[in-house]
Amino acid sequence: MEDKILLDYKTRSLVRQYDMRGGNLQSLADFFGALSDSTRIRIVSALSISEMCVGDLSKLLEINQTTVSHQLKSLRVLGIVDYYRQGKIVFYYIKNKSVLDLLSDAADCI
Numbered sequence: 306m307e308d309k310i311l312l313d314y315k316t317r318s319l320v321r322q323y324d325m326r327g328g329n330l331q332s333l334a335d336f337f338g339a340l341s342d343s344t345r346i347r348i349v350s351a352l353s354i355s356e357m358c359v360g361d362l363s364k365l366l367e368i369n370q371t372t373v374s375h376q377l378k379s380l381r382v383l384g385i386v387d388y389y390r391q392g393k394i395v396f397y398y399i400k401n402k403s404v405l406d407l408l409s410d411a412a413d414c415i
Contacts (some may be wrong), residue, residue, distance in 0.1 A: 339383045344368060345376050346408065352386060353405050356398035 310317060325333065339345055347366050351357065359377065363370040377397055380386040387400035399405060 336383055336385075339379055339385060340404070340408070342376070344372065345380060348373065348376055348380065349385065349399065349404060349408065352397060352399050353408075356396045358394050358396055362397070 312320070340349075347368075348362060351362060351366060357365075359370055359373050362368070362377075363373045366373070377386060377388075381388065381397075385399070385401050385404050386397050388395050388397045390396075
């Protein structure tokens with residue numbers, strides 16, 4: 306017996322049109338993967354209030370500096386945060402502000 310799709314042609318076409326594959330799908334999975342870690346969410350939340358250096362983030366969030374640096378690198382690679390230097394100090398900030406909307410919307414769902 307042949308499998309039949311019950312959906313109409315228009316709906317099938319729309320599903321196929323919006324079906325992500327390849328690079329876009331992997332990029333989206335990587336993006337959500339970055340936000341699947343509670344430490345990274347805490348860092349993003351803190352940076353949503355003010356730009357900060359690693360030392361301040363570490364002390365405020367009570368997280369090892371090495372861990373903060375490692376998590377910031379992951380967030381930076383995905384374009385969620387960025388940094389600038391002021392003398393010897395590196396300040397991190399939220400680069401992609403739409404991440405804050407996404408986290409806020411997600412928090413409303415729980």
